[in-house]
Amino acid sequence: MTPESEQQPETPFHDLDRFIAMPRLASLVLSPDGSRLVTTVATLNAKATEYGTALWEVDPRGEQSARRITSSAKGETGASFLAGGDLLFTSARPDPEGAEGDAAKEPTNAIWRLPARGGEAQLVLSRQGGVRSVLTSSGAEAAIVVADVLPGSTDEGDDGARRKVRKEAKVAAILHSGYPVRYWDADLGPAEPRYFALEEQGSPGEPLRTVDAADRPKLRNITPTAGSTLRNVKQVISPDGSVVVTSVRIPVGQGGLRSILARIDVATGERSVLLDDPGYDLSPGPISPDGATLVVHRARRTTAEVAPQQTLGLLPLAGGDLLPLAAEWDRWPSPAAWLPDGSAVLVTADEEGASPVFLIDVATDAVTRVTGDAASYTDAVVAPDGRTAYALRSSYEFPPEVVTIDLINRTVAALRGPVERPALPGRLERVETTADDGQLIGSWLVLPTGADPARPAPLLLWIHGGPLGSWNAWTWRWSPWLLAAQGYAVLLPDPALSTGYGQHMIDRGWGQWGKAPFTDLMAATDAVVVRDDIDETRTAAMGGSFGGYMANWIAGHTDRFAAIVTHASLWALDQFGPTTDASYYWEKEMTPEMASDNSPHHHVENISTPMLVIHGDKDYRVPIGEGLRLWYELLSRSQLAVDEDGRTDHRFLYFPDENHWILKPQHAKVWYGVVGHFLAHHVLGNRTDLPPELGL
Numbered sequence: 001m002t003p004e005s006e007q008q009p010e011t012p013f014h015d016l017d018r019f020i021a022m023p024r025l026a027s028l029v030l031s032p033d034g035s036r037l038v039t040t041v042a043t044l045n046a047k048a049t050e051y052g053t054a055l056w057e058v059d060p061r062g063e064q065s066a067r068r069i070t071s072s073a074k075g076e077t078g079a080s081f082l083a084g085g086d087l088l089f090t091s092a093r094p095d096p097e098g099a100e101g102d103a104a105k106e107p108t109n110a111i112w113r114l115p116a117r118g119g120e121a122q123l124v125l126s127r128q129g130g131v132r133s134v135l136t137s138s139g140a141e142a143a144i145v146v147a148d149v150l151p152g153s154t155d156e157g158d159d160g161a162r163r164k165v166r167k168e169a170k171v172a173a174i175l176h177s178g179y180p181v182r183y184w185d186a187d188l189g190p191a192e193p194r195y196f197a198l199e200e201q202g203s204p205g206e207p208l209r210t211v212d213a214a215d216r217p218k219l220r221n222i223t224p225t226a227g228s229t230l231r232n233v234k235q236v237i238s239p240d241g242s243v244v245v246t247s248v249r250i251p252v253g254q255g256g257l258r259s260i261l262a263r264i265d266v267a268t269g270e271r272s273v274l275l276d277d278p279g280y281d282l283s284p285g286p287i288s289p290d291g292a293t294l295v296v297h298r299a300r301r302t303t304a305e306v307a308p309q310q311t312l313g314l315l316p317l318a319g320g321d322l323l324p325l326a327a328e329w330d331r332w333p334s335p336a337a338w339l340p341d342g343s344a345v346l347v348t349a350d351e352e353g354a355s356p357v358f359l360i361d362v363a364t365d366a367v368t369r370v371t372g373d374a375a376s377y378t379d380a381v382v383a384p385d386g387r388t389a390y391a392l393r394s395s396y397e398f399p400p401e402v403v404t405i406d407l408i409n410r411t412v413a414a415l416r417g418p419v420e421r422p423a424l425p426g427r428l429e430r431v432e433t434t435a436d437d438g439q440l441i442g443s444w445l446v447l448p449t450g451a452d453p454a455r456p457a458p459l460l461l462w463i464h465g466g467p468l469g470s471w472n473a474w475t476w477r478w479s480p481w482l483l484a485a486q487g488y489a490v491l492l493p494d495p496a497l498s499t500g501y502g503q504h505m506i507d508r509g510w511g512q513w514g515k516a517p518f519t520d521l522m523a524a525t526d527a528v529v530v531r532d533d534i535d536e537t538r539t540a541a542m543g544g545s546f547g548g549y550m551a552n553w554i555a556g557h558t559d560r561f562a563a564i565v566t567h568a569s570l571w572a573l574d575q576f577g578p579t580t581d582a583s584y585y586w587e588k589e590m591t592p593e594m595a596s597d598n599s600p601h602h603h604v605e606n607i608s609t610p611m612l613v614i615h616g617d618k619d620y621r622v623p624i625g626e627g628l629r630l631w632y633e634l635l636s637r638s639q640l641a642v643d644e645d646g647r648t649d650h651r652f653l654y655f656p657d658e659n660h661w662i663l664k665p666q667h668a669k670v671w672y673g674v675v676g677h678f679l680a681h682h683v684l685g686n687r688t689d690l691p692p693e694l695g696l
């Protein structure tokens, strides 16, 4: 323990067990009448090895305390209100009305319904292949189910029989003829997503009754011939439930894919192309309350010379041209909801280290910033009065919480949610510096309690991933407060390629990762190490994913840091391109020459800084080959001395059963424990214990 931390009041960030046990809030849905808000809370199980989720209700008026409304060992998620007020959700919990022998079946995600009038949740629908998600319409008692089917199956019974054959033969093999074959940490296939209409028994609003399995609602496949085109795409349903608009990913030859928009008639399954623009990948935003207009999100398709750009448009669903929406606004908006009178669209967009809520007037294109604080908003929903919105809000000072937003007065207030804000072991400051080309570089600086000129804090430079992102929201994955609790200051800069600073910030780093992103990071570091509350002689750099790429690049280009931590990092760009799960994306990011010019592995001989390499074997985005090659090349070619046992000061923390993220709570503890140990040794000169769970 450092002298600094001994004097700090205890916070959950001083104890990894308390940190992983903090409940985590995600998602927010509002009932169509605006009277009920439902969120999801993840809590740690008794063995501290897994998170389970439950649904909680939050009073939109802020009067009542939040209350838990579901409970089961398997957890609940995917909440969505039916027009009449009943709540659908998904869960792999057992059916209390199930037949004998059901308990022995492998649990799959099924659809459950919690009646608005109270009472127990009832199983609505379960199928052998499980259910991915449910979409409900706001104005009619209609629901669409997204679920996977084996492509050759003729109906639900046949799908079940084919699954049984695979399962009993213990076959996991997948025969592919197209691309992609993996996504983040999931193997794609052999099943493919389909959309189903949920054919209800009984009339909307009719009191629920306990129904026999045979009488339960049925699924009607409305996309039987979709092939693999609906994998990992977004879809929306019209307010009257008659139309689904979806992205469709079409092959464009040689492993490439692009997204167009299709309209599916729910009654007939008839599908038509709504919008196809070879220059853009398209995804659907919300449909206007009158059902006439779709918000379209357009992501410009890149080349090595043309950087990405994201814009919105309005598309008449009855046919017509796409009308750009706020095209002159130099931000990348994510559409969230329409105002009930159809006059404006509520969006969020990264902006200078925050992600505020904005309103775009559809008649004038005028953009109004609604939330003024330096926080990030997600899951925004609008109440039927059109004056109030609700959202999840977080920042580097607090994890997600439920807030109410007054759209007229532009004020925000926290509601009585299921979780409290934790005490922090320090404070947050916004700092800025100017790069050589005049670009302003903004950063968040976490300062540990007690840092002052008499006791300057050691500094950790943390580099975000993407690279198209920004340090602007709370993350459980890289919490700077755990390091602040150990006495470190943590610098969170937004270099070139970060979002929220205009298109120029993207353009100046595109295809040149080793140039402006690197020099911006160094400029941000230079600007804080001159502070008298920071100790310039004790610094380290860390990053994950693209941030890990940057950490590797830094290692080969400067010895200013005492240690470097590189997690799930890109090392050799020539091999990364064809082995990542989305090579077609990478192909449009750099030419082979640019990849070679910007590849950290060419600079391994310059590396003289101890590096902690961290990688998960199930990482399909940055495949394990990057970590393995980095590790071997560090040992065989970097400048660090090797002792007679073949050991250097480099370390490799390998997770055989984790992916791009470290998800298991016990592994998150090991991650933070090993990182803390490595930094204490190389930055502070302290010997600390390794996590006992490593068994060393």
Ligand SMILES: CSCC[C@H](NC=O)C(=O)N[C@@H](C)C(=O)N[C@@H](CO)C(=O)O
Binding pocket: 464, 465, 466, 467, 468, 469, 544, 545, 546, 547, 580, 581, 582, 583, 585, 586, 621, 622, 660
């Ligand atoms: C397949 S090429 C990279 C696509 C994407 N880049 C977008 O900016 C991406 O996934 N990059 C990862 C290498 C990465 O840095 N991921 C970030 C953000 O998800 C991370 O923090 O993991």
